[in-house]
Structures are given as structure tokens and as C-alpha cells.
Amino acid sequence: MSSPLASLSDLQLTLAELAQEFPFECELSLQPLISFWEQRIGQEDSLRGRLARLLQTELRQAPELYAPIRDLDVLQRHQELVEALMAVVFPPVFWDQEYAAALIPFQLRSFYSTPALSRNLMGPDGRLRGRLNVDKRTLVQFRLFNAYALVLGRVHGIHFPVDYPLIFTAPDPETELDRHFKIQFDGHFIEVEPVGPVPVLTDEVRARLQAGAPDLDTVAALIPPGSYRFRGFTVFRALDVTDQEVLSSLKRDLIDKESIVSNTRFEELQAKLRTLFRRPDLRLGLAAIQGDRVLSLNYGAKLDHSCIFADSVHEKIADYEGSIYMRASLERRPLFVEDLRSYPDRTAVEDGLLQSGVRNVVVAPLHYQEQTIGSMSLSSPKPGDLTTLQSPKLEEVLPLFSMAVKRSLDELHNRVQAFIKEKCTAIHPVVEWRFRQAVFGGLERQGAAPLAVPTEMEPIVFRDVHPLYAIADIRGSSTHRSWAIQADLLAQLGLAHDVLRAAHDERPLPILDQLSHRIEGHIANLEVSLRSGDEMAIIGFLRADIEALFDHLQTFGPGVSARIEAYRRAVDPRLGTVYAKRRDFEESVTLITDAVSAYIDLEEQAAQRMCPHYFEKQQTDGVDYTIYAGASVLEDGDFDPLYLKNLRLWQLMVACGIAVQADRLKDRLSVPLEVTNLILVQHSPLSIRFRFDEKRFDVDGAYNVRYEIIKKRIDKAVVRGTTERLTQPGKISLVYSHASEALEWRDYVDYLQTRGYLTSEVEDLELEELPGAQGLRALRVGINLGRDLDGRAALARFPGDVRVAPAS
Template sequence: MAGAFAPSSFELVGFNILNLADVTEQEILSELKYDLLERDVLQASDRLEQIQEKLRVLFGRPFLQLGIAAYDEKKKAFVDFGRKINHSFLTKQLAHQEAGSGFRQIYSQLWQDRQPLVLEDVEQADIPEDLRQQILGIGIRSAILALLPYGDDTVGLLELGSPNVNDLDEFCLEKVNQFVPLFAVAVKRNAEEIQTRVQAIIKEKFTAIHPTMEWRFTDAALNLLAKVEEGNKNAEIEPIVFHDVYPLHGSSDIRSSSTARNDAIQGDLIEHLTLANKVLKKASEFQALPILDELKFYVTKHLRRLRQGILTGDEVSIFESLKTEVEPLFEYLSQNTPDLRPVIANYWSNMDPDLGILYKRRKEFEQSVTLLNDTVSDYLDEEEEKAQEMFPHYFQRLKTDGVEHNIYVGASLVENKPFDLVFLKNLRLWQLLVMIEITRRTAELRDKLPVPLETTQLILIHGQPLNIRFRLDERQFDVDGAYNIRYEIIKKRIDKATVLGTGERLTQPGYIALVYAQQREADEYLEYLDYLQDRGLLEPEVEELELEELQGVKGLLALRVKVKLG
């Protein structure tokens, strides 16, 4: 059979049935999911180009463009992730070209509808004409814009664009809706990573930042990140300078605090030495030790001199002498002479348990200072919160023997908020009202203090704006420029100002003193004082005074007015 019928003698005829499934869409969506889970994927241009190529395959549009813009909740706007990190082709271009009302209108529609916006044919789309021309100007003929929701928030905007009419239409939305959540997660994570890096830069380069200025420090950190991303590994943080800000300075000082502190030190040392001398005299009745006579001599000598006044270094030197020479002897006497134990026990009972020294008057002084400072500080902080609501400004409060505050206000300090001089005038009047209330509260507190201390209130008027710069080495703000330094010099010296020809201290308890250099500065404040007198907050008389020269600062003048305390 095999020889009779060769294989070549047969012809087979038939057909195959194959089931083919297009899995391109599923594969691409799966790849996009893994791509967008990668760290920093939105910050690397080559990675975004790969994602863009996959979207071109998914839509079958070889010229499709991908754009992403992040949404900043604080700024209420779509912004860069960090300058070069942004990959928006539409939002970024239109923002730079100031598309105006048309630009805002298209995004208002997005926010209102919460649905992707499809522009199948930009030339025929129902959009403002100025916006149409600008979109066409960047080569886009059809586009889809879709918000990126994350929970209840919107974290960004997805842009798809094409140079061809009808390349993107309503039929594309089904695919768009499938990968919008993937981009939303990527944008959210990217924003959090950048924020972490920004905060790390701020923590390293700066100290705690005042909320009013936080935006500027964030911008500087983002700019630094962008430079590093461009390959400049040695990039430095840019200077932080705020131009044309108006300063307000005020202080509430404790009157004669140095004298009161010295009196407290002197009183404690005299009592401490007196108690020590009492033990030494009693010990001499029981033991004839030459060292006792020598110590009594030195203790008595210190007491005589201390009653004449205290000198710098007395507190430390006397403390060391008592600890190294006198008190070790008390330990010996207590162990070997039982009759001395009561007087020695009385000595120790008068010592502060934590410090090991007699600390009565100094403790009372410190308690009084603390209570005064806390009263002033708490009230200032309370009122400052209200003042921030009037207009955002920089506020700094410092505690020493008293409380001083510095305020800067101006357009450069705030972001996207118009500034008017009415806000400056409002702050100046607010400051006066605060100082009046501080005067009243500290006066009422005087008789309740362990040491009856008084405060004096001072305001420095400076009518001209100046520039302030953040000093990285000192991590604080300082005035910028030689001309503006005069303001800082005056601020540091006016607390010791005296009235010309009399030697009287300018600042007095129950009064508010206002120092100025130009008459026009005083004229504004005289109007405020007139108003406050009419309200019954100030006494009728306003003193106009000339001040003595302050270490090279000449020509300063002052107003002084008494606060009604009743």
C-alpha cells in the first residue's frame, strides 16, 4: 500500500478556527499601575515619556501629549511640583501667558461639573476666544482635562492633548476614567514626598517659621530642590529678603529691675552669711579652733562690705567660699559636737533644697518678674491672634526683664493678598490699645506681687518701609542695608533714653512713651492719641519732648502720655 500510494498523491483541504483577544488595553493599564507606583516617577522626565508612549498606544494616537499639574490647597491653584518637576504642557503654558478670565472659566467649569472636560475641536469648542487662541497657539487641536480626586480632595489635573482635531473625544473617556485614579495616587504620593523634602530643608536651613512667611521659605526650598534635580549638587538656598515692610516695635520693661535684682542678691547674701556667722560663734563656745576665728573674720568682713553695696562677682565668690570652706566644717562640727546640731540644722533649713543656698529674696524677685512677663505675654499673644485676622503680618515676642515685640507688615510678606496702608494704620492703633491695656493690667498686679515691681511702656515709631533679610548663620531676621541699620541701633538704645536738659528717664510707670524722628510720624500718632483720649483711655495732656543723644544717635523726639488707670 505504501508503495502504491505515495504521500504526495494526497491533498488535504480544511480551515482552522482561532479565538483572538486584544489584551493591549489591559496590559497597558497593568503596566501603568506598576509604573505609577514607583517612587519619583512624576519627577523623572524619561519615566514620564515612557508613560506618555504607553498612553499613545492605548489611544492609538501617536502624537498624544501627556501633562500633569499638582493642586496646592493653600494657594487654591494648580502649581508646579517644584519648578522643573512640573510636567504640565497646558496649565503651565496658559498660566505663564496669563490667560485671564478665560483660563479661570475653564477650570471653574471643571470644579463645578466634577467631570472631565472634552475639547474635540478647539476651534469649534464653546470656550472663551482668548483661551481658544492661546490653546491653538501651543499646537493643541483637541484635548481632555480631568481632575485627579483623592478621597474628598483634589490633588491635581491630568491633561491629554493632540495636534489633530477629533483625536480625543467622548469615546476616550472610558479609558481615561480607568487610569485617572492611578495618576491621582501618584500625584498625592509625589506631593507628600516633596513636602517631606521641603520640610527637611526648612528644618536644616531655618528655625521655626512664622506662618505668615511660610510660603516664601517653601518656595525657596522648592527652588533648591529644582536646582539639585538639574544636577547642581552644590546648590545653596536662595536669600530670603522681604522688601518694603513697615516695622512696629514696642516694649514693656520692668522698671529698675537691675536694682531690684541686686537688692535681692544683697539681702540673700547678708542673711546667708549672718546664719553662717551664728553657727561659727556658737561653735567657738565649745571648741577653741583657730580656723573658727579666721572664718568668723572673713564672714564678718564680707558682711560689713555687703551692707555698703554689692559688687560684680560677689554672688559667685561668696557662694564658693561657703561651699568649699565653711559648710564642710559644719559637717564636722555636727558629727562631733551634738550641742551644735540645732543651730546647724537651723542653718540648713533656710537653704533652698534644690540650689543649696539661701534663695528667698531672689526667688520672690524671679516669681514677680515671671508673673509680670506672663501677664504681658499672654495678653499680647491673645490680641495678636485677633490682629492676624485683620491682616497677616510677622510677629515676634521676646522675654527678658520685660517683654518686647517686633512686627513687620507689607505686601511682600503675604502671598496673593493685596496690601493697603490702612492695614498699617490699623496695626499702629491696635498696638497703642494693647500697650494701654498692658499698662493697666501690670499696674493692677503690682500690689499682688512678692516684690512690687512696675512696668514702663515704649513704642518706636518708624514711618518709612525697610527691607528685612533672614540671616542663615543666626537663623533670625534682621534689617537689610546700611540705611535700615539705624532703625536697629535706635531700637536697642531707646530704653535708656532721657529727656534733654533734665536727665529724667523718658519711660515712666503709668505712661506710654512714643519715640520718633520726623514730625510727620508724630502727627499721625497725635490723631490716635486724641481719639483714645476721647474714649477716656488716656489723660488729656500729651508731652512733646526732646531726647538726649544716644551713643551717636541724635535728634530723637518723643511723645509721652499718661494712661488712665481707674
Template sequence: MKLDQLKLNIDEIPFKKSLSFLPLINMLKEEKKNGFNLQAESILRVIEGNTSLLKADFDIKEVGKFEKEIHALMSYFFTPTQYKNDIGVASSPFDDHNFYFTPNYLKVYGDENIEIEMVEQKKQDKCYMTFTMLMYAYLMILPKFYKFNLNMDYLFMYRMTDKLNGLVRYYKIEFNEKCVDVTHNGTIPVASEDDIREMINDPMNLDFWLKTIPLNNFTFRGFLTFRYVDVTQIEVISSLKSQLLEKSSILNNNNFNDLEQNIRSLLSLPNLNLGVLALAMSQGNVDNPADFWHGFVDPNKYKCDAYQGTIYEEAAKSGAPVLINDLAKRPNLKPLEQELLNLGIRNISIIPLHYEGELVGMMELGSPKAFDISFTKLRIIKDVIPVFSIAVKRTSDELRNRIEATIKEECTAIHPSVEWRFQQAAGNLLNKKELGETVQMEEIVFKEVHPLYGAIDVRHSSVIRNQTIQDDLVEQLQLARKVLREAYADRKMPIYDQLIYKIDFFIDGIRKGLSSGDEMNVLNFIRHDVESLFPHFKENSDSLMLAIEEYHNNIDSELNIVYKRRKDFEDSLGIINDCATAYIEKEQEKAQEMFPHYFEKYRTDGVEHNIYIGQSISEQKPFDRIYLKNLRLWQLIVSAELARKTESLKGSLPIDLDVTGLILVHSQPLAIRFRQDEKKFDVDGAYNIRYEIVKKRIDKAEIKGTNERLTQPGKLAIIFSQEGEMVEYQRYLEYLVAKGYFEDDIEHLQLEDLQGVYGLRAIRVTVKKGVEPKEALVVAKELKLND
């Protein structure tokens, strides 16, 4: 319910209230009585004899007559240091009648160059003020009369903007109600803990609050004190993170200007300049792979090589921020560094941005004033540096993808479940063009869709692939060695013996482990140093000719290398992927009968699939959560059958490969947007990015407290973060265990934290072998999910 829809009378507060110093005075007397308290004694001495201050109802118009005494009373809440430094105020209960102010309060509210607004509530109308007072009233009533503490730390927050330099400060309001006596005349209204929790769950419905705990017979006497607590750092960092996770945070000039202004406010440097550029290290030099710049200098004037030997390359190679307090005093400036000075930048910091250990860009902080940016300022922004890295990486990838999309001859086919929306958008575009408007095709977004993600993956595929490369290289080296041994036996030339020694050196090194560049080095050696001798050998002995013939017979005619184990691996992987792809495509077509949903798959060292289901994807059929449950059960059954089918392939594969299964459960709906540059759908919005991050990292998840990988051959792992998800999948698995799809060994596991992903848990179950498969829809009907 909106505030302006409240039925309560906003012109009358339904309780009695009055200004009184008596609660504080009584508290001071009690403190003095119970122990030696110099402050209480000192304050009481100042107000001694002033009976007017002892009134239960003090007229606020009389405040000026007792300025000295009230200042003494307020020193209980505002020490001399707090009085000097804080923004504070005291007021009568639930009235906009302030009677005591700290100097900074008067300074801020008296400065016409400071704009003050309440965050998320710019329009402070009478209705909102009524809401404010009622909230404070209940904050005092609930703990005293119902033993229920209500914590609303950030109930109200103010934004103060300096109009002269644009810097913004954020303050939350801490109020102290110690000197308000709350009394009730008559029988206290009865309210259970459940009633109070229901009130809290519906905070805007104050009619319900007033009905549950009426305020008519409550009386509030005393005064309230308020302190403005600076939370700028927390709020600005939070705002920066939200901005950076938006797709256009860096490319869009307006958005980038907002980022720069937020950084200025965070560091309290109104003249600070922000720059961000995508860079990487290539063969030890600074490179710009994404052609994306938002930096200080003109990229058309200074190319990548201009950055070599500068503070930028120093930061890139060291991996740590470089801070130059005064660029004008730095000796031997490079042309690029001189250009920075010409642009008016004297104080500069270059901060390298890394994503998963890879340098993806640079962040520039510059000021025209020397020593403006200190190392303490850099510590303040350290928490947002990783988010800048993600934003740069994402932006760079998007730009690369756009470039690739322009040279693609084929576009991704549109899935039938969403074809209607593209037809609708195309129709709207044609209609507008007919009217002579210059328009682009509208964005295609499906909101409030539920994601399902699953994957089968070949276990240790990278290790096996490396091993097959090693085996092929060793075989080719041994075949070459045999040729050279025959040549040496026929004619004992030292060069042949030296080449044999080098081959043995390569074989020994490869067997110990394959390093980057080893394969190319070996092949270059064979082609240039060994195979080049073969024409010279043709007039030699028969045994040498046989060795050369054997060498050529084992070499792939197209690749000109030994390609046996690698081919076996790739063939085995291809068979598994073909089997999985064919099965999941066939079952997916049947699953569309449940409810139209978007489906996509892609091959890696296995097969992954994404499913999105929700009302926005269906043009006509109404969506019900039962369809989501049905699809989740279908995914479990399909995953079990995929495990069985891939296991049954083992005897026929050139290389036996183990396959693991994984499902990620995500309970919150999200939005997907069609990206024109890549002709594909992607999750939309900053919050939903976390879902994609989790997907990319869970395949390496380990069980908490062990080194054991969650995914194991013959088992299906279901990862989730919410308790309700576990309960739902526990129900499905118990049924499927009874039906013979899984063994009765359901494991509940906690997972080790991953980078940026915390608190994940999992259920793991063993797929039962040798069971006749059933169609997923039949099992769903047996579970009565279709009813």
C-alpha cells in the first residue's frame, strides 16, 4: 500500500505528546543517588531552583529563557567534542519543533549551497511525516510493552549535495529516545509475537498497525535527540558497485560521469578525474586487445607502444597501483607522461585491473593538485577495484563480440518458444518505418523467468587431452629417433648422434610434463632438423628406408603429425557429446508440451543447457508454478538418463572417459535480454550477474573441509543456496529413488566458498545402473505434478 493510500487521518496523530525535561532530570537524580556521578551532579547544579524545567508539559516557547540550563541538560547527550563536531539536534516528541542545535547543524541547514534531501523520499509531504512519527512511536512502544525490539537502523537517510563542487555526503539518522516516557491509560492492547511480525512484514499498511496496536491511549513525554552519522563511504561504494554492474556503466558517457562524481564524493576530492581503459600484457608489453578506451589521453594520438616504459607499464608489470605525487618533478618523462602534464594532471595513480588473474585494464585517478591523492585515499577505494575489473572485462568482451558478430555469415536460430515475440517486434518496426520514422528494432526482454541450468562434463578432460598430446609427441620423437639411429649405424656422423641426444632430451622433458610452447618447439625441431634430412637418406641402406617409411605411415597426412591418441580422445568426446545432445534435444521437444520455455545448449568438454520458463515467454498459456516444478523433475530424470547413456558408451569408445552431472538451482526469477550483437539471450541486470558468476565456478566446487570435488562419475550433484530449494529437491529425489532412478544414498553437503560465491550447499546422489528408462513426462504424471 502506498503512503498516500493510508486511511488514517494525517492531520491528527492518534496519541498524546508533550515536551518535558522531567524524564532526564529524574534520570540524573537517580544516577547521582546510586553512585558518584560528576556529570549528573554538575548538570543538576546548573538547573537547581528552576522549577519551570520540572514541568510535565514544558512550553517550547519558553526555551529561550533557559538557554544556559538547557545547554547543560543537553551536554548529557552531546559532549563538548560531539557538540563541536557532530550534526545534532533535539526536539519535542513527534513534532517538527527543534529546540537545541549543534553549530554544525545550523551551519548545514543555513547554507544555501547545500541541497538536503531524504534518500528515496524526496517529496516530504504531510503523509510521509505522519508515517515517520508513527514509526518512531512504535519503535518505543514495542520494546517497553511487548518485549519486542525492532531494529530500523537505516529507517531514514539524508543526502547532502554541495552545489558548488557536486560532492555528495550521506547521513543516516540515529535517534535517542532515552528521555521519552511512554505511558498508557487503561488496558494495554493485546498483540502476540505473530501479530507483530505480521505488522513488520507489511510496513506500509499503517491502518493494520493501528488496528493491531491502537495508539489512542498512549502518551509520550520528554524529548528526542538526533545525530547525523556519516555513512558516505558505505553508500557511495554500494552505489558504485551497482553502477559498475550495469552493462553500459563505462561506455555510456552520462553513466561514466556519474561514476566519476561518485569517486570524487568517496575520496572528497572535487577536482579528481577518473579514467578507465582496457589493457593487457602481450609478450611483456602493454597491449589494447579490445580497442576500448575511456582514458585521459587521446587514443588516436597515442597508440599502444606509447605506453611502453611509462607508469602504465610499470603498474601492469608490478600488478600493484603506482602513485606519482607530483608528475612535474618526475625525471625523464616519456611523451605520454608529458601529455598528462599538458592536460593539467600533476598527481596521478595508475591502478591495474585484474580478472581471474589476468590483466584486463587500467584505472586512472588524476588531480591537478600535487599530493591530492594519498595512499590512504587508495585504500578507501580498494573494495570497488574488483568490480571495476569485472566491468572492464565485461565491456571488453561485449565489444569483441560485436566485432565478431559483424563478420558472421549466419545468425543463431531463434528458438520457437520466443519466435512470437520477435515477430511482434518486427511488425512494430515495419509499422513505424511505414510512418517514416527512423527507428531501431525494440529490445526483446523476458522478465520474471525462472532459470534452470544443467551440465554433463567429461572428468579431467584437460588432463587427458594433455596426456594424449604427450603420447603423440613422444611416439613421433621415437619414430624420428629410429630413423636417426639407422642413419648413424649406416654412417657414423656426429651430427646424427647429437640429434639423437636432443630427441632423448625432448622425450624426457615431455614425460615429466607438458609446458606451454613445448609442442611447437618439438614440431619445429622435427620439421627443420630431422625431416629435412630425409631426402639425403634416400640413397642409403634398406633398413634406413624402412624406418623412414614407418615414420611416414604413422604420420597424419593432413596434419603432418602423429595424431592417434588425440584423435581417440576427440572421437570419444565427440561420441559422448553427440549422444548427450541427441537425447536432450529429443526430450526437450517433449518437455515443450508441459509449458513453452526457452531452451539453449552448447558443447564444451561435455554439454551444458540453459532453460528459462515464465509467463512472459508464453504468448497465451497462463503460467503456474506447477510447470516449473514439472520442468525441474524432468531435468532430474534427463540428467539420470544422460549419466546411464554415457556410461553405456564406455565399452565402445576409443578412450574410456568418465562423465559427471551437475544441476544448479536458482529460486529467484530473473530477466533475460536478447543481445543483438551476439544474437543470443543473456541475463539482464546487475543483481542477475551473480547467477552467471555462480554457473561459471561451480564445476570446480569442493566439499567443505575436504579436497574432494563435488562432481563425481556416476553421481548427480544438485547445488542450491536456499533451504526451501533443498526441501523441494529432497522430495523429488526420494520419489525417484523409489522408482529406481537413483540409489538410496542421498548426501547433504556443504561446499567450500568460491571466489565471490559463498554459502552454497548441495545434494548428491548416485545414478542407478541397469534400469529401463522411462519418459520424463510419464514420471511427472506419476508424481501428480500435472494435476
């Protein structure tokens, strides 16, 4: 074993000038260490006491070791004795594991170091190899604080800790990978000697110093430069904290949103993983799962766009079937392959790795909230380079990379969503996957980053979907609205007429009588009917010809003023018209439609859980909704006719529930309104296309247009040979075109009759022809309005409680 004194040299690094800036004299001396041994001489019966006496004898032959040492050759001349003295500070048994040295006080000059430190942290010239984590100014302050703390502690009995995390980074001599060391300075063997009188500290100053760590200027004012001398040596220790430092650094790096999508950042991450795993040839690979794609980021990839989609290689998940990547994902654990060449279950994926020079690989799935979002791979050209012994370190970094991949995927998702929102506004969640797929397809075709989004999206068409349409309409809402307008206008005309008659009574001007005559004409016409344009014409007349006179007519007398005030109280200040009857009507309509809409939304949530489907709803003087169900609208394509039957039965049950909800509102309505229910039956599937100009779905193809025409006109249908409207309050109308459709829906009706949802009478009616829609028929059945109806509760029972006809 080489001597710790063999590599004596100046360890000032690049900071030699610091010694000139230090305000106190420092001397190298072994006296404090010798004193330590002399204190053990009195232990006569102990081995340590005998050893101390032996050293005392040897020291008498080397008196120069008692004096300050200015020539390091002195230590060389007494090498064996110095090593024996130092054995209590640096036990030889730890020389090859401990990074330690003895330094001249407050200087980075070593006169003694362990072989481990010399071998790993010092170059051939004896200088420390590496860098500190602080700048020169911070290092100066740290050294001064330590000096002042030593003076205050030893001389004045005032102790405050000086703890600053000094980290020294040096390349490993074998791998050239960075290693990080926490530096500790121990002043146990330093004596503090006053130069001149010791200043007395007042109680106030002592209290202030003891209250907390003071600032440097305050302490410097109490301890003038040159007032003390430090004699002895500093014990320097370097503790390997590579793993902790690398993990902390990785955490900081991976917080940055570009950490895995920047060439520079990616290489930095790889370098730190090489340091952590002590493997200079390690290569990092990351992959993210986006739909049915795998987005791969690997060492050497060109990362130009700061986007995980644009900067990655895109492959299909199916391409990884049977590979170690798929196995790791399915088994939800890291998989280590020590040598790919001898791996028995190689696929094209593993063969590709071998061709790229990889022999050793570990693949670990990345998870977020129990969901696999990607994978991380570490590879090496050396077989056995990475083994399960590295599992603990791997487990520490996996959550960090999961976070980074998730953030990049979220950013990609947000960019795509913003583009979809711009082009399509709100999209139903069930079909959102298809729009994302279209955006990604466009990006791949034009080979651009998402920041340069495609100008146009590919057509969005869902084929062979089954439509379900229903409407809950307020019966005669147009007539009720006309009546309300008519009543409000008559009331306002009557109030205006009262003003003019009162004014004419006060001053019988012929013009007032003429205006009264015009009002009487409007009243006479309104009492017959409300024609198109009447409302605007009458309001215009009242404002221009009547209300404009009010300020002057008020001067005719208190009787006229009272009539004008009555007119103004009756007029809505926001609308400028009498709005009483229309307000009653609108409030009644809103009460019904809000209640029906909320009921449908609640039932729709349950239906989505049973079978995801596209759903859209409109609310005007009633509520209508459309459902499109089928394999093509689902990302996984998993759709069974059983769920279609379930939705049809659900639709009938919801219509019953709507009728009950509306019936319960009657006592709260200002205007007696009634609700009718209609379901349009079509068992033939159709195709729907998203219209980007209208930002909505519409049927695709001329053949399917008939369905849309029927939807728009069916609520006006009448029974053939009569003037009776098909839709009636308290009943459900099921409009169909083919006998097979009626057969299946009769089964649902029979079931709900036995359950008490529907009454016993069922009508099978032929309908008058509608423009563009001929040959329609309808089933009409009464609703049991006294039953508490809940479509959600029955979904779980169906179809076990009812026989259903095959879907057609």
C-alpha cells in the first residue's frame, strides 16, 4: 500500500489566489494531534496508553514535529512516525474506501491523503480533479464564516453551525463518468491563538450572536483581520453522494417541459443515468403510448420541434406483439435481458435491437394512475452490463420519467384539442378519439410539428350506425305563443286608448280622437287574428305616435298623468312592451323544457355506462335528442346487438318518464301546457358525416336523407283520413316504416305494459303522407302517469325480463 505522504502537492485547484485574500495567518502544525496522544499517556494499563508512550519516545527523536511546519520535507523525513500519529484520524483499514486528507488550515493544500482520495480525486500532478458547485465568492464567504465560527466558539464560547452543502464533482478515473462528493471540513485539530489582546464582547453582542447565525459583515466587525492565528490542520473528508445528487438533478431536469424532447436535454438525461448506473455505454430509450401508436424517443433521434409527436418515431402497438416491451407492459414490471443474442423468444423488435448493437437491455413500463402510458429502456452493447442488481436505482427514476412522459402527452393532447375545438367546437366524448386520429393522421401526412397544424382535417364518417330519435314537444306551443302576443298587444293598446280618452276629455282636440280611432282599428283587427308583421307595426305605431306625446299630455291634468303612469307600469322597461302573458308562457315553457332536459341528461348518463354512443340534444319549445350507436363510433369497435336492443327499450322507458315529469309540473305552470312524446323508429343503419362548415354531424348519402326529412316533419303528422294529430298528451307515438320494426317494438310495449309503465290500449295507425316521407305508420300507446318511472333502474334488468325480437 502506498504511503499517504507519497503524493504531497499543492491542492489549491484554480483557487490559489484565495490564500492571499484570507485575513488570518495559518500555520501547519501537528501539535494539536500530538497533544491528543499526550493526553492518553496517563492511561497506564491501556493499550492506547502504551501506544501513546511509545509515540512520545519516538517524538523525542523528532523535536521539529512539535514546531510549525513550513517545509513539507520534514514530514517526509519522519514518514513512519507521522503515519502512526495520523492512524487515530485516518485508520489504515479504511484507506481504500475513505476519501480523506489533512489540509493546512483554511487552505486547499494537503500534506496527507488516503490512497482512495489520491487515486480517484487527484490527478498525476497531485491536484484535485473536478469542480465545486459554488463560485469563488461563495467559497470565500464559506471559508470566512468557518474561521469566524471557530474563533467565537474557541475564544468566546459562542457556537453557531456553518453548514453549506459543498459538492465536489470529479470524473471517475476508470469510466470517466462524473462522481459527486459532499465535502466536510473538521477543525478539531486546529488551535486558535489570539494575536494581541482579546476583545471583550458585550452581553448585548453575545445575545445577538447567540440568537441566530449573524451576517458576515457583523462578525467581521467584531474580529479584525490579523487578530488571530490558526495553527494545526483541517481534516478534509469527501462523502460519495453520487446517487443522491443525480436523482435530485434528474428531478430538476424532468420538471422542464422540454426535458425529453430536446437533443441537448435528452443527452444530459442519458449522461446522468450513465453516472447513476456507473455504465458509460448505457443508452436511454423512451416511448409513449398515444392511441394505437407508440411514439419512440431514442438516443440519437433528431429532436427539433420540442414535441413528443413530431420528434418521435411512430409505430403501431401491434408491431410490438410478443416483444419484451409488450411483456413488460402486460406484467407491469421491469424485464432484464442480460444477453439478447441468447434470448429465446426474440421477435423482430429484439432482432432490430441486436442489429443496432444492443446486447443487454432492461425495459420498464411507465405508469400514471395505474395506467400504462409508455416505457423506458436502458441498453448496453455489453452483455450483463445491466442486471437485476440495478433494480432499486431503476425503481427510483421510473416515477420521474413517467411524470415527464405524461406531461409531454398532456401538452400534445392540449394542442390537438385546441385545434379540434377551432375546427369543430365541442365534440361528444365518445367520438373524440376519431377527431384526434384525424389530426394525428394529418400531421403524419404533412410531416410537421403540431405547432404547424394541418389546414384541413380528413373526412370524419361513421358508417353503419343505428339512429335513435325522440322528441318531447309542447303541444300547440306556437298557438299559445300567438295568443300570448295577442293578449299583450291588446292590453297595451287598451292602456294607450285610456290615455287618449282621458286627454280628449280634458282638451277635446280632434287629433286625439283620430289617434283613438287608429287604436280602435288595431284592436278590432287583433281580436280577429294576429297576422305576420302585426306585432312590429303596432309597437312602432305606439312608440312613434302615442308614447312620444306622453310628456306633453301629462300637462293636461292629474287624470291624464295617472293613465300615463298606469301605461308605463304595465310596460316592461327592458323590452318597452307589455310582456305579461308572454312572460307567463315563456316561464311555463322553460319550466317544462328544463325539467325534461335534466331528466334526459340523468337517464343518458346511465345509458352511456351501459353502452357508449353518440348523443346530441336540442332544446326549444320542447326537447329532442338523437343517438347514433354502433361499432364504428367506438374506438375499440366493441359493439353487440344486445346493447342496441337495450337502448331501444331505454328510449321507450325514458319517454314514459318524460310524460310523468311533465304531468307533475302542471300545478306549477302559469299557462296550462301539455307535452307529447314521439319516437322515430329506424332499424336500417346509416352513415353520418361531420360537416366542418356547420360544425355538426349529418346523415351521409342521398338514401339516408329521407331519415332527416322525416325527423324534421314527423311532429306535424296526422292520422290518415282524419285531421287528428298523431302526437297526443299522455301517449307515446312510435313512427315506423316496416312491419319488422313494429314487431320488435310491440315486444317492448308488451313488457312495459306488464311492468305498469304503459296502459293496455295500443293503436296501430296509418299516417297521411308528408312531403318526402310516404308509407309511414305508427303505434300509439297510453302512459301510466301515476307510476314512478325510472329508466336507469330497469337497464340492469333488461334483457333478462323480456323476450325481444332479433335486431333488424
